[in-house]
Amino acid sequence: MNKEPITVLLQKVKSGNNELLADIYTRLYDEIKQIAQYQIDKLNTGETITPTVLTHECFIKLTQQNKINIRNSQHFLNCLSISMRQLLVDVYRSKLRFKRASQGITKSFTQIAGDEDIDFKILELNYLLEKVEKIDEIYAKILNYKLILTMTFPEISQAIGKSERQTIRLWNQAKSLLLALSKENYK
Secondary structure (H helix, E strand, C coil): CCCCCHHHHHHHHHCCCHHHHHHHHHHCHHHHHHHHHHHHHHHCCCCCCCHHHHHHHHHHHHHCCCCCCCCCHHHHHHHHHHHHHHHHHHHHHHHHHHHHHHHCCCCCCHHHCCCCCCCCHHHHHHHHHHHHHHHCHHHHHHHHHHHHCCCCHHHHHHHHCCCHHHHHHHHHHHHHHHHHHHHHHCC
16 A cells, blocks of 8 residues: 555546555545445435445446546545435435336325425435535535535635634535525425
């Protein structure tokens, strides 16, 4: 295993040496697996997917990209966490599509609200984060760091290059936007 700092390895990956991603992945594996477990637990998809499978699937997806532009380990973990969320959403959606097709159901999610078998948490979170990202990318990053990666404000401020005070202010703004968008969905 390469002993260089992760940031140096990521710079080499940025210049085209994708083989080093395996070293980075190995060094951050415990943290990546914790993120996967957290996402599976928090997003509550009802899937039997394990943190190990989720971790490996998302890493494979990352390595298949032609150009990888990751700045540091926090950015690497963030990219993997977003990939995990997207994979869980895709699995959940395909499960619901199959379930509705086999039952002959063609109604939308909102039309069948109240069905005990359907959990909107993962889809709502994904939908809202996508909407926030279209409005303001920094808000989406902060929400992802706080809600998905459960980073502290000092960690987030370091990741986005702002003071902790600015980060908290941005967090409050991002949280307000997320809540407003959430309420807008229920009108």
